[in-house]
Amino acid sequence: MDTLPDLLLQTLASKVAFAPDGTTRPLESNVSMEEAEALYSAVRSIQPVRSLEIGLAQGISALAILAAISANGLGHHYIIDPFQRNYANCGEAMISLAGLADRHTFLEQFPEEAVPQLPRLQFAFVDSSHLFDFTMMEFVLIDKKLDVGGIIALHDLWMPSIQAVVRFIQANRAYQICRDFSSAIPAPTLRQRSTALVSRFLKKVPGTRRVLNPSVLDPWSTFRLTNLVFLKKVQDDSRDWRFHRQF
Numbered sequence: 001m002d003t004l005p006d007l008l009l010q011t012l013a014s015k016v017a018f019a020p021d022g023t024t025r026p027l028e029s030n031v032s033m034e035e036a037e038a039l040y041s042a043v044r045s046i047q048p049v050r051s052l053e054i055g056l057a058q059g060i061s062a063l064a065i066l067a068a069i070s071a072n073g074l075g076h077h078y079i080i081d082p083f084q085r086n087y088a089n090c091g092e093a094m095i096s097l098a099g100l101a102d103r104h105t106f107l108e109q110f111p112e113e114a115v116p117q118l119p120r121l122q123f124a125f126v127d128s129s130h131l132f133d134f135t136m137m138e139f140v141l142i143d144k145k146l147d148v149g150g151i152i153a154l155h156d157l158w159m160p161s162i163q164a165v166v167r168f169i170q171a172n173r174a175y176q177i178c179r180d181f182s183s184a185i186p187a188p189t190l191r192q193r194s195t196a197l198v199s200r201f202l203k204k205v206p207g208t209r210r211v212l213n214p215s216v217l218d219p220w221s222t223f224r225l226t227n228l229v230f231l232k233k234v235q236d237d238s239r240d241w242r243f244h245r246q247f
Helices: 006-014 033-046 060-072 090-097 111-117 132-145 160-172 190-204
Strands: 016-018 024-026 050-054 076-080 104-107 121-126 146-155 175-178 228-233
Touching: 006 016, 006 033, 006 060, 006 090, 016 090, 033 060, 033 121, 033 146, 033 228, 050 060, 050 132, 060 076, 060 090, 060 121, 076 111, 111 132, 121 132, 132 146, 132 160, 146 160, 160 175, 160 228
Parallel strands: 050 076, 050 121, 076 104, 121 146
Antiparallel strands: 016 024, 146 228, 175 228
């Protein structure tokens, strides 16, 4: 297998997912085709020995990741979702139907229970609660397991809570935005170009960083991200206990 699995493509086209008893459920809360392709490309490139996904839902992202692991010929994928039953266990059913079950371990636990027990990781994808504090907790738990050079991907950047998580990571942790796997970013609108121009001007004014919120000096539009971001770990955390940078 060196492409997205047929089951994933058929499910996105039909907009229905399969439950363990063979019945169907309307497809919801899934990554898009472009995002599935980006996840597949990332895992094919990184070739992680062990990877993690938090939030299974109906299994579209898991199918993309597991297909890449299968194509790599190595790797094992851990999936955490304490609420898989809310999706009629479709995610697990879809993985089995695609013939990829032996490449993963499913943990029906909360991340704070499961992640500390996992081995070292090289890739992780977070698409779970989307609350700021819960997502930050998941990031911190994963960071403790993620090798330097590894990548963590976050989904649903249209949400202010996830944008705030990315802002914190960029301001306070040794991670870089990796644009190697994402789809092309649309050209900036006139409003976005104007916003970027104003922000560049404001940052040149002495003392503005002391009085203006970072969201004013660096509006979200200037990050130039789509709905899925890949963050590469540059080094292990070495901050002084007093360190904090506004985000």
